Amino acid sequence: MGNKYQNHYQIQINNILDQTQNLCIEKGIDNVSIVDIARSCHITRTTVYNYFDSKEDILWAIFYRHQSSMYEKCVTAIKQASTTYEKFQAYAYTTLSLYKENIYYPIFMDIFGSIYMSASAKKDYQWDNPYNEYQVKPGA
Incomplete structure (x- = not known):
């Protein structure tokens, strides 16, 4: 059962990283917010914060x-x-x-x-x- 949750966790992280990367290329890093990232991932802003502490942490990842x-x-x-x-x-x-x-x-x-x-x-x-x-x- 733990493997199912680990897989979901990694899928969410990859989705956040991929969508953030796409947004940064499209809009520029300074013009992307956590809200933009959440919308692009079809998740809430709070969910993004469950995985990362800040936009900077996402960019470092x-x-x-x-x-x-x-x-x-x-x-x-x-x-x-x-x-x-x-x-x-x-x-x-x-x-x-x-x-x-x-x-x-x-x-x-x-x-x-x-x-x-x-x-x-x-x-x-x-x-x-x-x-x-x-x-x-x-x-x-």
């Missing part, structure tokens, strides 16, 4: 989801390379392929790249987010 995908694909490609040059080449090709297959990837990486850089001055800012599966932190 989207960023980490993209980052995790890139990380996994890069690690797989790099493991197959033998020389340092081939490893850099594998990283470059993998990153390029991600940019081509997912139009949202470069947008979110650009937006959050600047946020990441400014947040790096704050030691514990958002780095303990549960979506940060690989524990990405500045200087780590």
Whole structure:
């Protein structure tokens, strides 16, 4: 029975992340509210808050989801390379392929790249987010 609820929980999270991503691309991050996200997901604002504390937390989860995908694909490609040059080449090709297959990837990486850089001055800012599966932190 618990598996049914875990599955529903993950479906709701993915729906919130997907709809928020679409809204941000369509309207711009600053023009999207929790109410917009809830409407787009066909849920209440309170339900959104059951899963995330704020819009910023949702955006970080989207960023980490993209980052995790890139990380996994890069690690797989790099493991197959033998020389340092081939490893850099594998990283470059993998990153390029991600940019081509997912139009949202470069947008979110650009937006959050600047946020990441400014947040790096704050030691514990958002780095303990549960979506940060690989524990990405500045200087780590």
